[in-house]
Amino acid sequence: MKNLLHIFKILFIFALPIAAENLYENLNANQLKRLDYLSENIRCPKCSYGNINSSNAPISKDLKQEIAKLIEEGYTNDEIFNLMEERYGNYVILKTDINENTTLFLIPLMVLLISILLVTTYTIKRSK
Amino acid sequence: MGQLEGMVTRYFLVLILALLVTMLSIFSLSLVQTDELQTIKTQEGKKLIISEKIHDLDGNPIPLESLTEGKVLLNVWASWCITCLVEHPFLKSITESKDVKLIGINYKDQNFNAMKYLDKNGDPYEFSIFDLSGDISLKLGVTGAPETFLVIDGEIVSHRIGEVNLEVWNEKFAPYF
Numbered sequence: 031m032k033n034l035l036h037i038f039k040i041l042f043i044f045a046l047p048i049a050a051e052n053l054y055e056n057l058n059a060n061q062l063k064r065l066d067y068l069s070e071n072i073r074c075p076k077c078s079y080g081n082i083n084s085s086n087a088p089i090s091k092d093l094k095q096e097i098a099k100l101i102e103e104g105y106t107n108d109e110i111f112n113l114m115e116e117r118y119g120n121y122v123i124l125k126t127d128i129n130e131n132t133t134l135f136l137i138p139l140m141v142l143l144i145s146i147l148l149v150t151t152y153t154i155k156r157s158k
Numbered sequence: 159m160g161q162l163e164g165m166v167t168r169y170f171l172v173l174i175l176a177l178l179v180t181m182l183s184i185f186s187l188s189l190v191q192t193d194e195l196q197t198i199k200t201q202e203g204k205k206l207i208i209s210e211k212i213h214d215l216d217g218n219p220i221p222l223e224s225l226t227e228g229k230v231l232l233n234v235w236a237s238w239c240i241t242c243l244v245e246h247p248f249l250k251s252i253t254e255s256k257d258v259k260l261i262g263i264n265y266k267d268q269n270f271n272a273m274k275y276l277d278k279n280g281d282p283y284e285f286s287i288f289d290l291s292g293d294i295s296l297k298l299g300v301t302g303a304p305e306t307f308l309v310i311d312g313e314i315v316s317h318r319i320g321e322v323n324l325e326v327w328n329e330k331f332a333p334y335f
Contacts, residue, residue: 075198075301088266092296117299119199137181144177148170155167 054098061101068101068110069094071125075118200317201299206309210294214285215264215272224261226312229334231260233283233322234295236267237275239303245321246279252327253282256335262286265295265303308334 054062066083072093074085082090082097093114100110115123128135212220225232233249235242253260262283264272269288276283289295298307301319308316308331316330 087302088292089296089301092292096296117199117201118301119197121198133184137177137184140177141174144170144174148167148174151166151170 056102057098064101064107065094065098068097068107071123072097072111072114073122073124075122081124198301198319200319201307201314202317204299204314206307206312206314207297208294209297212287212294215269215276215288217288220285220287225309228311229259230309231258231331232263232307232309233260234263234265234300234303234305235286236265236303237271238267239265241321242304243279245304245323246282248323248327250280250282258335259284263295263298263300264288265300266290266292306331310334 054065057065069082072082074080074082074087074090074093076087076089077085082094097110100113105113111123111125206226208222208225212222214220224230235246249260252258260283262285264286267290269290272286272288276286287294292300299317304321306318306322307314315334318326318330320326322331
C-alpha cells in the first residue's frame with residue numbers, strides 16, 4: 031500500500047508539466063497558432079537578438095501574454111504588429127515586408143537571372 | 159558569327175558591372191542616410207499613458223496628476239536589479255543637489271524586498287509606484303529595469319534605457335534642469 035502511494039506521488043510529479051503547458055486556455059487552436067506565429071516574428075525588446083518565443087526575459091513573457099489578450103479581443107495579426115512597432119519601433123519586427131524592401135529582394139534575383147543567361151550563352155558558344 | 163557572340167558576352171559583362179555599381183551606390187547611399195544604429199525605439203515624444211489605478215509601496219492610492227503635472231523624473235527600479243543598485247547613489251546625489259522630483263516605479267518586485275532595499279540603500283524617491291505584475295510599465299514601453307523617463311506636463315521628453323550616470327545625465331536630462 032505504501033509503495034503504491036509512492037508510485038502515485040511520482041506519477042503526480044510527472045503530470046505537473048502537462049498541466050503547466052496549457053497557459054493560454056482562453057485561446058482556441060487557431061488562435062494559439064497565431065500567437066505562436068506572432069511571438070516567432072516579434073523580437074524581444076530587451077535582447078539584442080531572439081524572438082519573444084525563444085527569450086526568457088520577463089518582458090517577453092509579458093508581451094506574449096499581452097499578444098494573447100489582444101488576439102482574444104479580436105485584433106488581427108497586422109494590427110498587433112503595428113501596435114508593437116508603434117511602441118518599440120521597427121527593430122522588433124522580424125518579419126520583413128517585401129513591399130517596403132523591393133530592391134533588397136529584387137537585386138539578388140536579377141543577379142541570378144543575368145548570371146544564368148551569361149553562363150548559358152557562354153556554354154552554347156563553347157560547345158559550337 | 160563568333161564575333162557576334164563575343165559582343166553578346168561583352169554586353170552581359172557590362173550589364174553585370176553596371177548592376178554591381180548600382181548596387182554599391184544604393185547600399186552606400188543608405189549607409190549615409192542612416193544617422194543612427196537601429197535599436198529599440200525610446201518613448202520620447204509620446205504621452206505618458208497610465209490607465210490602471212496606481213498605488214505606492216504602502217498601498218496608498220496615487221492621483222495621476224502627481225505624474226502628469228510639472229517636471230517629473232520617473233525611474234524604474236527593483237530590488238533584484240543589479241544595475242539599479244549601481245545607479246542608486248547617483249540618483250541620491252541628484253535629488254540632493256538639484257531640484258528634481260524623482261518618482262520610482264517598483265518593477266516586478268515584492269513589496270517587502272523593495273522596502274528592505276530602500277531602508278538599506280536610502281530612499282531618493284518621493285514615492286514609488288508598486289507594479290508587481292509589470293503591467294503599468296509594459297504599457298509605458300518599459301523593457302526592463304533600470305529605465306528613466308523625464309516627463310514634463312504629461313509628455314515624455316527624455317527616455318534612457320539602462321543606467322543613468324553623470325555622462326548620461328549631462329547628455330539626456332541636464333538641459334531640462
